[in-house]
Amino acid sequence: MSIKAVLFDLDGTLLPLDQDLFIKLYFKEITEYLVKNGGYDPEAFMKAMWQGIGAMINNDGSQTNEEAFWAVFSKLFGEERVKKDYPVFERFYIERFSNTKTASKNTVWSKRIVDFLKKREKAVVLATNPVFPSIATNNRMGWVGLAPNDFDLVTTYENIGYCKPNPHYYTEIAKRIGVLPSECLMVGNDVSDDMIAATVGMDVFLLTDCLINSKNEDISKYPNGDFEQLFQYIKAKI
Numbered sequence: 001m002s003i004k005a006v007l008f009d010l011d012g013t014l015l016p017l018d019q020d021l022f023i024k025l026y027f028k029e030i031t032e033y034l035v036k037n038g039g040y041d042p043e044a045f046m047k048a049m050w051q052g053i054g055a056m057i058n059n060d061g062s063q064t065n066e067e068a069f070w071a072v073f074s075k076l077f078g079e080e081r082v083k084k085d086y087p088v089f090e091r092f093y094i095e096r097f098s099n100t101k102t103a104s105k106n107t108v109w110s111k112r113i114v115d116f117l118k119k120r121e122k123a124v125v126l127a128t129n130p131v132f133p134s135i136a137t138n139n140r141m142g143w144v145g146l147a148p149n150d151f152d153l154v155t156t157y158e159n160i161g162y163c164k165p166n167p168h169y170y171t172e173i174a175k176r177i178g179v180l181p182s183e184c185l186m187v188g189n190d191v192s193d194d195m196i197a198a199t200v201g202m203d204v205f206l207l208t209d210c211l212i213n214s215k216n217e218d219i220s221k222y223p224n225g226d227f228e229q230l231f232q233y234i235k236a237k238i
Contacts, residue, residue, distance in 0.1 A: 003203065003237045004179045005152075006117055007170075009188035010128035010137065012210035014110040015144050019212060022103035029099050033092045038085045040077075048076050056131050057163045061172070065130050065157035093135045101143055109227035110144040113234065114151075120238055123152045123177050127186065129164045129193065130155040152177055164193035167200050174202075185237060187230060191217050198222075205233055 011017045027046065034040045052069040059068045074082045117124050126146075128137060134156040138148055148154055153176055155169075162169035174181045181201040188194025188204075190212040198204045206224035213219060223233055 002183070003122065003185050004183040005123035005125060005174070005177055005185070006234065007125040007127040007173060007184055007186045007197070007202075008114075009186075009190065009194050009207075010126055010140060012189035012212060013187060013194075013207050014114075014126070014146065015140055016105040016107055016210055018103045019210070022100055025100040025103055026097075029096045030092055033096050034085075034088065037091070038088045044076070048073055051076070053131055056157060059161050059163060059166075061161040061168060064159065064161050065163065066133070068161070069131075069157060090133075090135070093133065093139065097136055097139055104140075104143055107144055107227065109231070111146060113227075113231055114146060116231075117234070117238075118150070122238060123179065124150065125173055125177060126151045126154040127170075127173060127188075128155060130157050130160050130169075131163060133157055134159075164190075165196040167196060170197045170200050170202060174200075185234070191215065191219060191222075195222055203237070205230055 008014050011022065012019055027049065030049070031042055031045055034045055035042050052072040055068040055072050056065040059065055070082060114124055126137070126141065134154070137154060137156050141147065153173065155173065160169070160172060162172055170186065171181060174184055184197075185203040185205060186194060186197035187207060189207045189210045191206065192214055195204050195206060204222055206219055206222040207227070207230055208219075208224050209226050211219075225233070
């Protein structure tokens with residue numbers, strides 16, 4: 001079946017990234033900011049962040065990831081405090097989040113490949129794990145010259161109730177853009193999170209530039225390679 005839509009992961013895929021460094025910088029920056037501007041205890045805040053992320057990862061689609069995340073904070077700190085401090089979190093993404101950019105590298109390939117697909121009228125989805133608000137996702141895609149209007153759908157914590165590696169995350173995307181999973185190609189760098197798309201019938205390509213393979217799987221079972229090999233694979237598929 002011909003490919004009608006291409007789904008791209010962001011961190012480590014369209015955006016070359018040292019994932020460990022990015023996570024370290026992110027938690028450092030957000031904790032310092034919320035301790036200073038929200039008066040949180042550092043240990044309690046970090047605990048809440050990890051519990052909130054866990055709630056999103058385990059979300060079953062009954063609520064958005066945003067709702068799942070803030071339910072944790074409300075339980076730990078109270079609804080009134082969360083309402084009061086929500087604008088502080090938003091300001092963090094405006095004022096400090098870009099400090100994590102040092103964990104990333106630029107590339108011309110991402111914009112080139114996305115533009116190629118758009119010119120051929122294929123649906124393009126930014127299928128980044130939706131644990132961040134849209135402001136953070138829009139910020140990161142901008143580091144490689146991309147913008148929200150380059151995509152037919154961008155998954156963020158505001159607009160979906162699943163996370164990777166839940167297969168429902170991928171079937172939900174296909175449903176929203178009006179195609180069958182078998183008409184989709186999922187491109188990502190994380191064997192566990194991204195290649196799981198194959199289990200719902202999607203074609204997959206494992207980008208190896210910033211490979212994450214936590215379970216040491218044999219990656220030869222997946223089409224894989226660098227950006228240039230990805231581009232050739234896409235051209236052959238469409």
